[in-house]
Amino acid sequence: MQEAIMNRPNGAACQPYDPRVSNFPRQLWWVAAHSAQITADSLVSRKLLGVDVLLSRRADGTVWAIEDRCVHRGLPLSMGWKQGDEVVCRYHGFRYDTEGKVTCIPTQNACPKTARVDSFPVVENPPFVWIWMGDPAAADPAQAPDFAWLRDPGWVWASRHMNVRSNYMLLKENVLDLTHFPFAHKSTFGALDDYESAAEFSYEDGVVTFVKRFMDQPLSPIYDRDLNLGGRHVDRIDMGKSISPAEHFFTATIRDPMREEPYLFRFQHLTTPQTNSSHHYWWVISRNYGLDPHPGEWFEQIASTAFREDKEILEAIQLRLNESPDPTRMPEVSAIADRGGLLARRQLRHFLEREQASAT
Amino acid sequence: MQEAIMNRPNGAACQPYDPRVSNFPRQLWWVAAHSAQITADSLVSRKLLGVDVLLSRRADGTVWAIEDRCVHRGLPLSMGWKQGDEVVCRYHGFRYDTEGKVTCIPTQNACPKTARVDSFPVVENPPFVWIWMGDPAAADPAQAPDFAWLRDPGWVWASRHMNVRSNYMLLKENVLDLTHFPFAHKSTFGALDDYESAAEFSYEDGVVTFVKRFMDQPLSPIYDRDLNLGGRHVDRIDMGKSISPAEHFFTATIRDPMREEPYLFRFQHLTTPQTNSSHHYWWVISRNYGLDPHPGEWFEQIASTAFREDKEILEAIQLRLNESPDPTRMPEVSAIADRGGLLARRQLRHFLEREQASAT
Amino acid sequence: MQEAIMNRPNGAACQPYDPRVSNFPRQLWWVAAHSAQITADSLVSRKLLGVDVLLSRRADGTVWAIEDRCVHRGLPLSMGWKQGDEVVCRYHGFRYDTEGKVTCIPTQNACPKTARVDSFPVVENPPFVWIWMGDPAAADPAQAPDFAWLRDPGWVWASRHMNVRSNYMLLKENVLDLTHFPFAHKSTFGALDDYESAAEFSYEDGVVTFVKRFMDQPLSPIYDRDLNLGGRHVDRIDMGKSISPAEHFFTATIRDPMREEPYLFRFQHLTTPQTNSSHHYWWVISRNYGLDPHPGEWFEQIASTAFREDKEILEAIQLRLNESPDPTRMPEVSAIADRGGLLARRQLRHFLEREQASAT
Ligand code: FES
Ligand code: FES
Ligand code: FES
Structure with missing residues (x-):
């Protein structure tokens, strides 16, 4: 089953997001x-x-x-x-x-x-x-996500709202494949992180997950900032989850042998379709350490600079889709690192089919 | 017959002006x-x-x-x-x-x-x-409207040309239902007039007429300006007429018990389709009193400010029609005060059918 | 055969360039x-x-x-x-x-x-x-045009790249009918040249040619500049050639009885479709006389001013085509002077048919 919906690196595949057709579930x-x-x-x-x-x-x-x-x-x-x-x-x-x-x-x-x-x-x-x-009768307020830790004084966070002129799925795929860091974010995150190979991906119960481990090594600067481990070796485990078409969640869990509790650094990527070819994007960056002094502007700037780089890329891709006489015939060759993005397409299909099934 | 073409307040109706289709008679x-x-x-x-x-x-x-x-x-x-x-x-x-x-x-x-x-x-x-x-052979110059009083030295007037990015019928309906004054023109006419309930409407020989009486009461400020009745009670009878899809005529007839001849205050609304979703609009404001001193800028400003408010409203409505994948499915619930606007739709149908009949 | 594809001055014809359809050969x-x-x-x-x-x-x-x-x-x-x-x-x-x-x-x-x-x-x-x-296998580098004289120190030239928002064929037709000079270029070339009647046109082997002779008369100012013949009578023979949909070539050959070698003045008009309704345009102006002092800015200015006049005209025509609900129904009455432009349409058909034939 998974084979059937995966694009193989050596297979022929085409752009699946046609701006003439909407691709968002409503029951969410x-x-x-x-x-x-x-x-x-x-x-x-x-x-x-x-x-x-x-x-x-x-x-x-x-x-x-x-x-x-x-x-x-x-x-x-x-x-x-x-x-x-x-x-x-x-x-x-x-x-x-x-x-x-x-x-x-x-x-x-x-x-x-x-x-x-x-x-x-x-x-x-x-x-x-x-x-x-969607159908108001099906709305269960208890199912609406709640990021309770953002209301916990033990955390510091920043968040922004951006308007991106691309289909929201382009952003979903973007945040599931962090191997774009060294290129798209060469001058921001690129220098700071280590996503030179693909993560491990899995798909279960409609959720796409990736895990990547950086064991027994110095912390990369973005996580070390205000932590000052002085190059001490730690374990860092990154986990990303596309929980639904609306919500992506990322945590870097940093385990310092000198300390019982882990340090947590989180990114959330919240996408809401506006039209078939544009979406709202809210990002949140948060961590449970380095609260005093407050990381201040740096905390917000690092993320908003990088996400503007993503925005520019996604909009350039979408513009070509919009201008194409037949966007569904634009070829697409996938790499091993695209497994996450391709699973997100599977996840989307899952949500759309579930919705269609409940409508009949 | 009238029933058949009226939208009932409790019936289901939809926006009738589809920007993909033209709705203007040519034999006019x-x-x-x-x-x-x-x-x-x-x-x-x-x-x-x-x-x-x-x-x-x-x-x-x-x-x-x-x-x-x-x-x-x-x-x-x-x-x-x-x-x-x-x-x-x-x-x-x-x-x-x-x-x-x-x-x-x-x-x-x-x-x-x-x-x-x-x-x-x-x-x-x-x-x-x-x-x-339309067909040049059918053109009768004697039928072209003539506003002779505007060439009479006993009248003062102002007129302007505006370009409105909406179907012309949105303006036709606007000027047939003056109950929008207290809302759309809250800060201009709104403070000056009294259209809190619907006028009486009628339809005869392809002409839509409304009448509204303000009997034995002080004149509202817009009409009293330069007249200075000092709060004396007068009768004012407003009459509006959609004479054709091209021409709307309004007269306020003010009868002062102290004077034999009535004071007349007129508005004309002349609309010419440009495209299916834009029109030319010429308004004329005129009166046969308060000529000296000339009302000057005020005369023109009061109207052009108010008509810009209408323009903003009509263009916002049209923009949504233009953006909609199917504008004819946008629901519309009519009120009693819409009788005039709905009769204007009937009038338009009358003109279009007459034209079609003469073509065969 | 030629009759069949010519628009007759008294026949009914319509605009042939539909912005919804592409009209460029690829094997070129x-x-x-x-x-x-x-x-x-x-x-x-x-x-x-x-x-x-x-x-x-x-x-x-x-x-x-x-x-x-x-x-x-x-x-x-x-x-x-x-x-x-x-x-x-x-x-x-x-x-x-x-x-x-x-x-x-x-x-x-x-x-x-x-x-x-x-x-x-x-x-x-x-x-x-x-x-x-087109098909890479069919590409013969030896067939790519080479304007070798532009690399000859005995010539002076200027060239510019313009982006014109019209179908490229509108420009092709423009440069084949120079009777537009006195009108479109009234204030530039218009004063300088003499294209009051049509040239002689011919069509052979897929090439459209026109010839126009100005015999035994003073040289018009644009060609006389820096030559200073002082009004001496010379022969000038203009020859224009639409060599392909991509390339138009014009030479004015000036024969002075006092000199053996002719003076040559050339214009080239190189067009490359961008979309169905826009194209790239490179012009080249060159001559083999008046090299010292270098004609400098004038040389470039005279051409770029005139070509901006053409651009404005072609874009105004194209805009109407783009806005029309059915551009192919816009009537077109041709004159005798259009023979060149009409042959260019025949030439285009020739290239397109040749390409289609080779594809099957
Ligand atoms: S390398 Fe991924 S889009 Fe080019
Ligand atoms: S009340 Fe009339 S449009 Fe809203
Ligand atoms: S005279 Fe040629 S386009 Fe008008």
């Missing part, structure tokens, strides 16, 4: 925003999975999300204004509650039952707001 | 330009009803209009120059008379009979130039 | 670059005949060209860097030799045989690099 919790991006005063409009979504916050602090399109004559509701917890359309003043129901048509007494737009289940697990854009 | 006089925009020295190119049209003026002052595309190798004729009443193509010098006939090919003696482009009947009723882009 | 040497544009240090990316091509130079000075798209995950190779004669992909470091073969995948020992991109035969005949984008 996706990141909609950073908590701090949504306030009670503002109306945030954001295209998610091809749908224009309006995000705001109630007076009680809870986040809500509805379709950002007035059911009357189609004006984006985000052009209107808040009135208490409700939103008023700027054209003829239709008023919507946080469930998307029209509660007031200013020129008449009653509102027809059909006067409503879709509302979307949201869960806020700070620092992220998650959204469910 | 449309505004082509302000008189002042067309001079004998200049070649004005303007896309009207999807056709590139070249407008200019003869030495005798009469306006002419032909297709703006050289029949030779397709250069826009507007890139050329005038030679007497004729226009010379900038590429190889083909010369066209005001009827679109090629009168000279510089490198040969004779001109083939096929060497001609379409010419369009035009009528100038200052301050507007009207054009007929 | 096309200009890829000026020699000076390609260095060993740089990676030049250029879209030629719809294909993204990477051009560079070996240490030994020879030019090479391969497809500018990594066969791994599709990054443009031009975003990478040189390593000796090879190019390294900036994403995962695949390394390519000058034949397009992957010679190194950094994370594994072997490279699959399929890991290669197309390479294109190139010939450098300074100052031009020619490329063959």
